[in-house]
Every structure is written in structure tokens, then in C-alpha cells.
Amino acid sequence: MAELAANEIDSALRWLEQAIDHDPEYASAYATLGDIYQRKNDLVEADYCLRMALRCSPDSSEILHKLARNCVALGSRPEALALLEEAKNRHSGSGVFLSQIALIYDDLDEIDLAIRAWEEVIALNPLDASAHNNLGLQWHYGKGDVNKASDCFMQALELNPCLTEARFNLYQAKADAGKVDEALAGFESMLAEPFREEVMFHRSVVLLKNRRFGDGWREYHLRWRYRGTQSRSFPFPAWDGQPCTGKTLLVYGEQGLGDEIMFSSCLKDLQDKTGAKIVLECNIRLENLFRRSFPDVLVIGRSRAQTGVDCLADVATIDFQTAIGDLPSIFRTEEAAFPNHRGYLEADPKRVTFWKNRLAALGDGPKIGISWRGGQGTTRREVRSIPLREWLPILATKGMHFVSLQYTDCRQELQTLEAQHGIVVHHWQEAIDDYDETAALVMALDRVITVCTSIVHLTGALGRPAWVLVPRVPEWRYLASGDTMPWYPSVRLFRQPRHGDWTPVLRHVAQRLVSAMP
Structure with a gap:
């Protein structure tokens, strides 16, 4: 373990293997070997060890x-679920397990399986306040049902009035309920x-979601203290918002691909205000697109694994740094400050x-681009996604050609x-694997219809028309109400009226699509 902590991977492997030679039933040694092989991307060997x-x-x-996670990474999700079901049945009387x-x-x-498991925990112990709270989280963030979530949080607080987390979650649900x-x-x-500080950060998100930008941005910097945000840092002085003519200012990307696109709309304002040379460190998938779109900015792409300054050492002497998500607190403090642009990104002509x-x-x-799945497991995929079979009201529209912009593996769905x-x-697929190609394809399309995903930001930043299918409880970027996004004048929002029911939204969009035909 000491060798592993020192990143001496090969040596750690040898010691662990010796430990197993001494004790063939040493579970922790096998598990650690599995961790190492996962880090080495040898999932088959990791599977054996685990x-x-x-x-x-x-x-x-x-x-x-x-x-279970390794099985999923190997493409064997059914096997992972079978392992979990077997274990659950074996410990069906243990609320802890x-x-x-x-x-x-x-x-x-x-x-759905998480909800069922928490319901089984509660059946074993109806007085378990934490279980009620966790069940509420599944209904809120997993299913988008704020009413059921609120009931769970209130039940948790009845059982344990001192359960601070449940009170915090209840206020979150109230905000999303309007x-x-x-x-x-x-x-x-x-x-x-x-x-x-976590409370203050979430308060800022509620304010931003309800178009109270001046107050909302004021505490948005506290996202770095929130456990759900990956912190990034560089050994340069923080920019304090003042002009710095003749200096070099590093702007580093953060959060998701769509966020970097959205916040990059502030770069022109930053250049005008500071007079500095701007170095933009961004997701490597955006590197070519950003270089073309911001010719006066020195753009450096990175992979998510890069967190140090190695990629900057040979580029420039950095005087100041700022996160790209902090720029709106200076340049987007009211709705009137959002530019009425026709696109600030430029695809390859x-x-x-x-x-x-x-x-x-x-x-x-017309050629219409579509994307029907958004997010990841940690970013509310189920709430944001609409199964392709439910798109039939739109896809059955005569005279249209539909083009997939879906970035996950969707071949089986399209064949079905x-x-x-x-x-x-x-x-x-070549237009999906390369984001610069995706941008060019989006520019060539007549319109994009999509769920809430990075394609919204790409399309809006290119100035192309996009219709966005917004869930009942959306992320703050899509605001709590209204049919527009101040970030992107070319984007229109179509909101889900009730939790879990996309039918009226899809029918309305299909009707609008017919009326929009030339």
C-alpha cells in the first residue's frame, strides 16, 4: 500500500501478489489488485481479481x-445486476446491507431498482429517517417527481427533526416545485x-435558475466547496477582475462540455475589459473549434486527466488565473447583459x-438533427432522456430527413x-467522434431537436435553431420557466408539463415542425 501511495504501481503489484501467496484468502489484496488493473485499463484482469x-x-x-462497476465497464450490465440481485436476496433481512x-x-x-431497494429498507425499519431521505433523493433527482420527493423528506424530518440533510433536500424540492x-x-x-457554504452555493443555483443573475452569480464561486464539483487549481495569482494590460491571463475550463461552451461567450468581454493576452485551457474536444472561433486567444486543449501545469510550461508566462465559470459574475449580472448574438463559435467552412x-x-x-439521451448516471440521465420509440410523433412527420446527433452507442435503437x-x-459515427465534425454537421442542418445535453450549447453557440425538450425539473441552465435561454437567442424551450409525461411535448413539437416547413 505504501508503494501504491507513492505511485509505484509495478512494485505494488509484486507485493500484493506476494501477500496473496502467503494468504490465498486475502480479500483486501485481491480487491486492491482489481483497483490497480482498473487504473491500468485491464478490465479483464480486474474482473478476475475482484x-x-x-x-x-x-x-x-x-x-x-x-x-459491479467493472462488469458495466466491460459491457456486462445484466451480469452486474444479477450479482447485485443475488446479494440482495442473500441479505434480504439486513437493512444495512x-x-x-x-x-x-x-x-x-x-x-427504479434503487427506489425498490430503499422501499425494502423502509419496510424492514419504517423509522429509518435516512432511508426516507435517500428515497426522496431518488424521486427528486432520479425521477424528477418533486411531490413524492417532498413527502419523503417531510417523513424523514418527522422521524428525525435534526436530520439536516433532509431539511436541505426539502428546500431544494420546494425550489424545483416553484x-x-x-x-x-x-x-x-x-x-x-x-x-x-454548500447551502449558499445551492441558493445561488436557485437564484440563477429563476433569472436573478446578479444575486445568483455572487455565490456561484462556492461551487468549489461543493462535494459534487471537481476542484481544479493552478499555482498562479487569482485575477481580481481588474484591467491587466500587457499581462497574460489563464482561463481554465471546468464542469461539462456544454458549460465550457456556454461560459466561453464571455471571452470577448474579458478581452475588452482586461487588455490582457488570454490563454484558454479547455476540453481537448473543443480545442480546434475554440481556436477557430477565438483567433486572438491562445487555446490549449487538455484531457480530463490533466490537472497540472505541464501543458502550460512551454506556452507563456502566466500572470493571473481565473475559472471560466467565474466570468459570468462579471459580465452577465442581468439579463440585458446577455448579447443578442447570431453565433460566437465558427465551424470549419x-x-x-x-x-x-x-x-x-x-x-x-428539411434535414433535422436529433438527440434523445442526455447526461450520465450522476447528471440525471433518466430525467433528461426520452426513449427513441416515444419520438414517433416527430419522426413520422412527412417530408423530413432525420439525422442522429446522439453521442452514445445508439445503433441498436436505430435498427429497431x-x-x-x-x-x-x-x-x-465520424461526425459524433470528432466534436469539430459535429459542429460542421450542426451548421449544415436546418434545425436541431434535442433533450438537455451539450448539443443544445453547441447549436446555440453556433447560432443555429434548436428546439429543446426540457424536463419538468430541469438543470439551472434551462431556467425555471419561459421558452428562451438568454445564452442562446436561437434556442427555444419546450417544457414538460407533468413529471414523466413527454407525450404533450412531443406532439406539440411535431405540430410546430409541420407548420415550420417551407
Whole structure:
């Protein structure tokens, strides 16, 4: 373990193997070997080690969790779920173990199974306040049902009035239910609690979501103290918002791909205000697009694994640094400060021509890009996604050619759609694998219809028309109400009126699509 802590991986492997030679039933050694092989991206060897660990310690929820995640990484999700179900049945009388299973289901984005597991925990112990609270989290963030979530949080507080987390979650649910002032007052009452800065950050998100930008941005910097945000730092002085003519200012990317696109709209304002040379460190998938779009900015792409300054050492002497998500607190403090732009990103003109020609070969009629799944397990995938089979009101529109912009593996879905309904959605993987190609394809399309995902930001930043299918409880970027996004004048929002019911939204969009035809 000391060698592993020193990043001496090969030496750590040898010591662990010796430990297993001495004790062939050493579960922790096998589990650590599994961790190492996962880091080395040898998932098959990791699978063997983790199975041996579980055989030696069959009641370890931690090892079970690691093995299940590894199975998913190997493309064997059904096997992962079978392992969890077997373990759940073996410990059906243990509320503690079932709670661990529920947390694993949540991590694997198996919301329905997580809900069922928490309900089983509560059936064993109806007085378990934490279980009620955790069940509420599944209904809120997993399913988007704020009413059921609120009931769970209130039940938790009846059982344990001192359960601070449940009170915090209740105010979050109230905000998403439209009871904004009540939620803000609740957050205010919690400012003496131990996790004060986390409360303040979430209060800022509620304010931003309700278009109160000046107040919202003021505490948005506290996201770095929130456990859900990956902190990034560089050894340079922080920029204090003042002009710094002749100096070099590093702006570093953060959060998701869409966030970097959204916040990059402030770069022109930053150049005008500071007079500094701007170095932009961004997601490597955006590097070419940003270099073309911001010719006066020195753009450096990175992979998510890069957190140091190695990639900056040979580029420039950095005088100051700032996170890209901090720029709106200076340049977007009111809705009138959002520019009425026609696009601030620029796709490769040659590739746009290529895709226009390829789309033209499909025949007459509008070419519509679609994306139906958004997010990851930790970013509310189920709430943000709409199964492709539910898109039939839109996809059955005559005279249209539909093009997939879906970035996850969707071949089976498209084949099933064609086999069952005779509807072809064209999918060119080369346009998905390279984000610069995606931008060129989006420029060539007549319109994009999508769920809440990074394609919204790309399309809006390119100035192309996008219709966005917004869930009942959206992320703050899509605001709590209204049909527009101040970030992107070309984007229109179509909101889900009720939790879990996309039918009226899809029918309305289909009708609008017909009326929009030339």
C-alpha cells in the first residue's frame, strides 16, 4: 500500500501478489489488485481479481460495488445486476446491507431498482429517517417527481427533526416545485449549519435558475466547496477582475462540455475589459473549434486527466488565473447583459460544405438533427432522456430527413426503429467522434431537436435553431420557466408539463415542425 501511495504501481503489484501467496484468502489484496488493473485499463484482469476478492469476502458491499462497476465497464450490465440481485436476496433481512445495495444501484443509474431497494429498507425499519431521505433523493433527482420527493423528506424530518440533510433536500424540492421564496427562506435559516457554504452555493443555483443573475452569480464561486464539483487549481495569482494590460491571463475550463461552451461567450468581454493576452485551457474536444472561433486567444486543449501545469510550461508566462465559470459574475449580472448574438463559435467552412452536400444527397426536405439521451448516471440521465420509440410523433412527420446527433452507442435503437416502424434516422459515427465534425454537421442542418445535453450549447453557440425538450425539473441552465435561454437567442424551450409525461411535448413539437416547413 505504501508503494501504491507513492505511485509505484509495478512494485505494488509484486507485493500484493506476494501477500496473496502467503494468504490465498486475502480479500483486501485481491480487491486492491482489481483497483490497480482498473487504473491500468485491464478490465479483464480486474474482473478476475475482484471476483476472487468477493469469493473470499462474499458479504463485502464495497467489493461487490467494485465488481459491479467493472462488469458495466466491460459491457456486462445484466451480469452486474444479477450479482447485485443475488446479494440482495442473500441479505434480504439486513437493512444495512440493502442500504448499501441501494447506493450501488444509484451509482449505476438504476433508479427504479434503487427506489425498490430503499422501499425494502423502509419496510424492514419504517423509522429509518435516512432511508426516507435517500428515497426522496431518488424521486427528486432520479425521477424528477418533486411531490413524492417532498413527502419523503417531510417523513424523514418527522422521524428525525435534526436530520439536516433532509431539511436541505426539502428546500431544494420546494425550489424545483416553484416555491422559490419559501425555499430561499429555508436556505437562509440554514446558514448557521455546518455545511453553510454548500447551502449558499445551492441558493445561488436557485437564484440563477429563476433569472436573478446578479444575486445568483455572487455565490456561484462556492461551487468549489461543493462535494459534487471537481476542484481544479493552478499555482498562479487569482485575477481580481481588474484591467491587466500587457499581462497574460489563464482561463481554465471546468464542469461539462456544454458549460465550457456556454461560459466561453464571455471571452470577448474579458478581452475588452482586461487588455490582457488570454490563454484558454479547455476540453481537448473543443480545442480546434475554440481556436477557430477565438483567433486572438491562445487555446490549449487538455484531457480530463490533466490537472497540472505541464501543458502550460512551454506556452507563456502566466500572470493571473481565473475559472471560466467565474466570468459570468462579471459580465452577465442581468439579463440585458446577455448579447443578442447570431453565433460566437465558427465551424470549419470546408467541413460544413461537405456535410451540406452529404445531406443534400438524401433528397428534398428539411434535414433535422436529433438527440434523445442526455447526461450520465450522476447528471440525471433518466430525467433528461426520452426513449427513441416515444419520438414517433416527430419522426413520422412527412417530408423530413432525420439525422442522429446522439453521442452514445445508439445503433441498436436505430435498427429497431427502422425494423418496427420503417423510419430511418441517419447516423454518421465520424461526425459524433470528432466534436469539430459535429459542429460542421450542426451548421449544415436546418434545425436541431434535442433533450438537455451539450448539443443544445453547441447549436446555440453556433447560432443555429434548436428546439429543446426540457424536463419538468430541469438543470439551472434551462431556467425555471419561459421558452428562451438568454445564452442562446436561437434556442427555444419546450417544457414538460407533468413529471414523466413527454407525450404533450412531443406532439406539440411535431405540430410546430409541420407548420415550420417551407
